[in-house]
Amino acid sequence: MTPSLSLAGRRAIVSAAASGIGRVIAETLAEAGARVEVCDVDEQKVADINQRHGSIGATCCDLADAGDTQRFFTAAVERLGGIDILINNAGIAGPIELAESMTLEAWNRTLAVNLTSHFVLARLSAPLMRQAGGGAIVNISSTAGLEGNARRSPYNASKWGVIGLAKSLAKELGPSKIRVNVICPGWVEGDRLERVIAEEASNLAIDRDEVRARFMSASSLGIGVLPNDIAAMALFLVSDAGKRMSGHIFTVDADAM
Template identity: 35%
Template sequence: MRSDSTAVVTGGGRGIGQAIAVELAKDGADVVLAGIDEGGMEETVSLIESEGQRAIDQYTDLKHYESVQSSIDTALEEFESIDILVNNAGIAGPTASCEEVSVEEWDDTIDVNLRGPFFACKEVLPVMKAQQYGRIVNVASVTGKRPLEQRTPYAATKMGLIGFTRTLAAEVGEYNINVNAICPGSVDGPRIRRVFEQKAESTGQSYEDVRQAAESESPRGELVEREDIAELAAFLCSDESERITGQDLNVSAGKVMY
């Protein structure tokens, strides 16, 4: 990572995003948090400042291009450059069969999970091209590589995000900009617990059975921790990853091996 780097992390108020933001701060980056969880982002700012780095939080609705534009403009006013972009923010979307998914649920999932990263990249790329340097990390999912029943909107966005990552990496490599995706398996925390609860309700299973089934898909018999994702993200933003681009890297405890 460049000295005095500035990172923008979407959805940095909790979970994976918070862990990534703090890990980048540990490596010496100042961080701009962009998301809608204002209370969570305030907490993350405090954690970053405790690492001796600067941080600001910007309310950002990724469904609206103007909101993303405004946040990136503020980041540039405050820090003058953007070296790292982590597109972490995302929603789980509905747990239901395709015909039971409403148009509004489909659109919301597409807007946050796929349009949001496009908006953010569209805004930071001119800066990165001008400085001939950049690191972009998109948080996708192993669902971007395989089916996930009852989750068609989510699967569509994560598969799309991997295609976006590969194509963008090919477009911007000549500017010394690397673009990679991280594909987590089931990450332990409140979000996956809600997904398990929704699946249990929709299928008539118990929560315990749903969770055990998810854990048993891994050779290690466990879920992933958010710190696992954060450490890989920090590596992909470091100088050690200089020639790694256009990749979609699994962190799934062996749940997916391709």
């Protein structure tokens, strides 16, 4: 029998999902039958989701603020009536500079969004999933969580942390039939990649096209990754098709590692 990708009747929360990878994941889960609640710091994009999607509810939330994150979660669960799926998608690029010149404020904000928000939402989700008889959590890390990069210390550190958090949660929550996995995207086409390219080009005083070429040359396919590629992996992992997957890292990077 072919494993089902249907999410009919399931309830999902996706963080930082008013645009980019998160939005495509949220839309993919909704198309598979799930009821979805998302949050984002961008008020205009949150309003756009609420206008366009009947099966997706969106709320403004600053994921760097643990209290705000908990308020969003409580309201989302109340609307959904519970939670079966959590996609920890939140992540910011953070500063691109040497560690010695970086402010502690910039370091702390990057870790607050990229790592602590994942912990807070997983911590809140676990008891509710346990009561429901199980669930699935997917943390979105990065290939930067598998290596080091100069001038990206808070981003890399947070993405390594996301993997360690997921690995530990998988061991803790497995007995309760809660599966936890990690997706590590490579260079994903979109606004965030364009901002990173622009900042890198400025720091190195070279042309943006040269920076882009350097990024893409790492892939054996010579391409980046699309948000749909990440969403497809997320759907697999939270559906019955991935019901025996837990504690694993799935790299989606067009063979750039």
